[in-house]
Amino acid sequence: MKLTIWGAAKQVTGSMHLLEVDKYKILIDCGLDYERGTRVEDNEAFPFNPAKIDVVILTHAHIDHSGNLPTLIRMGFEGQILCTAPTADLAELLLLDSVNIFLGKQRKRSNRHSRGGSSGPRPLYLQKHVMETAEQFVTIAFNKPFRLNGDVEVELIPSGHLLGAASVIFTVSEFGHKRKIAFSGDLGRKSYPVIIDPQPLPAVDFLVCESTYGGRYHSRDETIEEVLIRTIEETCIKNPGRLIIPAFSIGRTQALVYSLNKIFSTGKLPPVKIFVDSPMANYATDIFRKHHDMLNEEATSFxxxxxxxxxxxxxxxxxxxxxxxxxxxxxxxxIIVSSAGMLEGGRIQDHLYHNIQNYYCTILFVGYSAKGTLGHRLLRGDPFVHLRDKELAVYATIKRTDNLSGHADHADLINIIEAQDKKQLKNIFLVHGEPESMEIMKDQLEQNGYSVSIPEKGQTFII
Known part of the structure; x- marks a missing residue:
């Protein structure tokens, strides 16, 4: 059995791992790599022949895990893409949005070209390629083993990160022995609004584990409801203000709306008008309703x-x-809930333009903002921001909470890994994280007696 790490190696985006059992090739995730310095067209350069891949297993719908699937198909992959039903629906929605983003960027380049600039590269894929991708989805249920061939069985278990998100467990029979290898996917948090808790991983021989929040801890002093109640009271009840919440359309917005529902439907605050201004969030919410039976017990009871x-x-x-x-x-x-969460495009920019100089406005960040984004500049306290070709002074109050982060933090990750039997678990491969986060996790795990590797991109392991 051979494992090659082709993506999310010492970085967060571009998850893609190749597992080979004899001549059978399994690709786990096929995400877009959009790290700084990476061009979109670089995602076409697969380090293997897409036509030779037998099957793809998709852990969840986020673009850094699913976003290069149409390219894989455009370049020759004809096999099945196995995932849960919610993942298939959400992935199709996100992939169609990616096409719109590609085309939007191309239009901007074309406008520059008409003024003497370069037209730039063509889109990575088009809507027809997304439709072809959707046709190759084959959905399987959680916790039901699915035989890929005579030697390999796969099982998806809830990872808690997003509706339908899964960790992947392979049971491989070779030379009369059975071995298990797990791919964590992105791991979520316990008691997250709407989403089911991550299920403990079974005992395995090898573990490919994400490390996004390695070395970082979520605040646990307040619940998200307590944060929202306090912020709404200060902004909209005691003062005649506006609360603007930038939120990712899929997952974050639904968790936020449900939390607001619990607050207002139980009378914890007097009524306040709430606008959800994101077309994609509206579509995603319908998908959450469609798969209502896969929400957590609290949500279904509600x-x-x-x-x-x-x-x-x-x-x-x-x-x-x-x-x-x-x-x-x-x-x-x-209250205005709008996307995108890092303020890079979307309708949220219109609301910022009209409110960033409003002393009675509060902007509450409920997610991560990467360096270089408008969200990051506001969070670090920049006194001016650039919007619609204008430099605007920041008079609005800027706040943040990590209570709605959909990722397991350092303690959660360590607890999940250390539930494994040290005698059986031969190696842990850390992926999907910054190098610093991986090193912190590696040091602690090795001190506790585990064998840990931080793979380079393209590094192969015989396991």
């Missing part, structure tokens, strides 16, 4: 007693751009 988790009085899902623009004319205190 549904039985209170109805739709994602619908309540004073909540309004904005549809058109015209409706979005009219929000600036709403003069009462309100």
């Amino acid at each position: 549904y039985k007693h209170n109805g739709d988790e994602f619908e309540f009085d004073n909540l309004y899902y904005v549809q058109s751009m015209k409706e979005s623009k009219t929000i600036s004319n709403y003069l009462e205190p309100c």
Whole structure:
């Protein structure tokens, strides 16, 4: 059995791992690599022949895990893509959005070209390639072994990171022996709104584990409801202000809306108008409703007693751009939930433009903002930001909470790994994290008696 790490090696994006059992080739995830310095077109340079891959296992829908699947298919892959049903639906939605992003960038380059600049490369893939990808999805249930061939069996177990997200467990029969290798995918947190808890991994011989939050810990002093109640009271109840919450459309927005539903439907705060202004979030919420039986026990219980988790009085899902623009004319205190979470594009930029100089506005970040993004500049306290070709002074209050982070933190990751039998677990391969995070995890795990590797991109291990 041979394992090659082709993506998310000493970085976060571009997850892609190749497992070879004899001549049978299994690709685990096929994500877009969008690290700084990587060109979109670099994702076409697969280090293997896509036509020779027998099957793909997709852990979850996020673009850094699914975003290069249409390219794989465009370049010759004809096999099945195995994943859970929610992952298939959400991945199709995200991949179509990627096409729109590619085309938008191409239009901007074309405009520059018409003024004497370069037109730039063509889109990585088009809508027809996404449709071909969707046709190759084969959905399988959690916790039900699925035989790939005579020697390999795969099982998906909940990882808790996103609706339908899975860790992947392979049982491989070679030379009369059975061995297990697990790919963690992205691991979530316990008691996260709406999403089921990550399921403990079974005892395995090898573990490929994410390390996104290695060395970092989530704050545990307050719940997300407590943070929201306090912030809404300060912004919208005691003062006639606006609370703007940048949130990723898939996962984060649904968790946030459900938390707001619990607050307002139980009378913990007086009514406040809430606008959800993200077309993709609206589509994603419908997918959450479609797979309602896969939400966590608290959410399904809430549904039985209170109805739709994602619908309540004073909540309004904005549809058109015209409706979005009219929000600036709403003069009462309100809450605006909009994407993108790092403020790089999307309708959120319109709301920022109209409110960044409003002393009565609070911008509450509920997720990570990468270096170089507008979100990161606001969080570090920049006094001015550039919006719509203008330098605007920042008078709004900037706050953040990590209570809605969908990733397991350092303690969670270590606990998941150290639940493994040291005698059986022969090696841990750390992926999907910054080098510093990996080194911190490696040091602690080795001190506790585990064997740990931090693979280079393209490094192969005989296991």
